[in-house]
Amino acid sequence: MTEQELIARARGAALKAYAPYSGFSVGCAIESVDGEIVTGANLENACYRLGLCAEQSALTTAQHAFGLDKVKRIAVAGGDGSGDALAGAAPVTPCGGCRQAILEAAHLAGRDIVILAASGDGEAVERLTIEAILPHGFGPKNLEDGA
Template sequence: MSKADPLIKAALTARSRAYAPYSDFLVGCAIESGEGKIAVGANMENACYRLGVCAEQSALAAAQQAFGLANIRRLAIVGGPRDAATSVAGEAVTPCGGCRQAILEAADEAGADLEIICCDHNGNSTMHTTIKALLPNSFTLK
């Protein structure tokens, strides 16, 4: 898989719209439904740190509104420093702990172990995993 994947392309576009004036770390997330629809989100920072929103949380809210959490199948995350050189590969960005829990609860709604594609700032897929691999032995509603 590469940035030719429409899901990674959507996450790259979302990353370009992130609002991160404090950390300069831009993250975009795209979530795909079983029917191929895509919802996106980006991180939105705030001077009151606790009021910021992660890209994954933003995309999950958009997916719930667009097609419902029960219909999600895979998720792509693209992130890295604003000034990262496009000619240099970066490290894969993975969801934080809170986002892992939110993704897991969405996966429970979908009845699936969601595929997660973690990419660097260029959208190069550097890690393929699932939510259960990222958050084993987790708390669930079901």
């Protein structure tokens, strides 16, 4: 699957988001090392703190579908999802909590995970890695000395 195809899946997932409070729809598509694709979208709640990020939604689906240790790369896109197509010019990157969850998958997989941070319209894309956007992160590898 090409980067643009994976981003298109993330943009499509964003159109399924439930974002009535912020109006900011986010979608995420995850590709496994075997080429399997899962998606997720943000889910807001009137009690704002109980919302769910697109990345967390997709990572949960990935765990059930093929396991976090098989995550290869992730595409995230977000913007105005109120129309027929996702809109927005700025690339969307994972929040801090989602970066931590992606780091967990990277540690389990034993590899740095590529993140394609795309704008809502899909025109702007930043190619990042979890190690670059969460340097010195704390994850499963750090717990090895505790046993």
